[in-house]
Amino acid sequence: MQCRKCGFWLPEPTPESCPQCNHPFHSGDDRSGPAWESRSSGIDLEAMLATVKGVLFQPAATFRSMRREGGMGGPLLFAVILGTISGWFGLLWQGFIQSLGFLSEGVGDQWLIGYIGLMVIAVLMPGFVLIGAFVSSAFWHVSLFLVGGARKSFETTFRVTAYVSGATNLFQIIPFCGGFIGGFWYLVAMIIGVREAHEISTGRAVLAILLPIILCCACFLVVWIFFLGPVIINAIQEM
Amino acid sequence: MRIYLANPDSGTAIHEPIWGWIGLAALAVPFWLPLERLGLLACPLKGATGILCFLCGGTRSFWAAAHLDFVSAWNFNPLGLLLFGVLLLYLPYALGSIAFRWPRPRLRLESGGERAVLRSLIAGGIGANWIYLLLR
Secondary structure, three states, X not given: OEOOOOOOEOOOOOOOEOOOOOOEOOOOOOOOEOHHHHOOOOOXXXXXXXXXXXXXXXXXXXXXXXXXXXXXXXXXXXXXXHHHHHHHHHHHHHHHHHHOOOOOOOOOOHHHHOHHHHHHHHHHHXXXXXXXXXXXXXXXXXXXXXXXXXXXXXXXXXXXXXXHHHHHHHHHHOOOOHHHHHHHHHHHHHHHHHHHHHOOOHHHHHHHHHHHHHHHHHHHHHHHHHHHHHHHHHHHHHO | OEEEEEOOOOOOOOHXXXXXXXXXXXXXXXXXXXXXXXXXXXXXXXXXXXXXXOOOOHXXXXXXXXXXXXXXXXXXXXXXXXXHHHHHHHHHHHHHHHHHOOOEEEEEOOOHHHHHHHHHHHHHHHHHHHHHHHHO
């Protein structure tokens, strides 16, 4: 086990706090959350709201107490319900924007951008959310593995992804800018979520979640240096 | 490294049902979804810099492979073609495993060195594919 605060490798048997930074260590035995895990019925609105609130505003505490295993059905149901409702709102705003004629060019032809296309997507939305939850979890788990952060099973990554995507998808209800806010919140909550669930350092969690972005920026930098660098150097020398 | 057979009822044996059904859906979608009429989202990196990201062309590649146009699939993105090939091999096994409850083979990496080798292979494969996309 590694200290989540300073990255110090904790000796066995695990102490109650980190010998280096004194950060309290949670053994994981108290993992029974979030509220959605102990709901009384299939769809418990009170538990759903408590989970959304926890994921969005207290992600560290929520994922520190999240069950790492125990079936994927619960988290999947959470993600599909909220993702579908939020997705419908997203489509509603898209339809509204289209009705104003902003997206009439360059997005696709009338078959898709027409209202029938939007309705077809709306009907298929639960399926898209379901497949998206598994595919994005696999993507994050590979990313975690590549940076040495996949300390727990795929199910743990899936649970974090499902709860985070379900909660942050709700931002789509906000017209126009909801997607941007939700996207940013998603990344932050994912970083905190995988840090707490896989018990890795913050740096490693940031690296895992931002790896695709970092890779793309690095690629841009390399191309810039190799292709634009000589041009600029020549221009400077000629001055 | 250890290869072992997992009981279909155990908690570690969840991958076949998940990826089997998703794989089947992924293979079915290209036959009824007219990709050429679909306004796909543009890659933000390509839009901003003109540089392909390592996943650029992946959807079109998979779609072309599903229509048995392997040359186009390779040209769009070799990763999409690879994914299609892996899926073709995996699907019969996954669906058979679900139907007949076969024991499910699992690989356990037991040392840091083995994990490092696998990491290097994945990162190297993605990197090589990306270099190919950038230099072709």
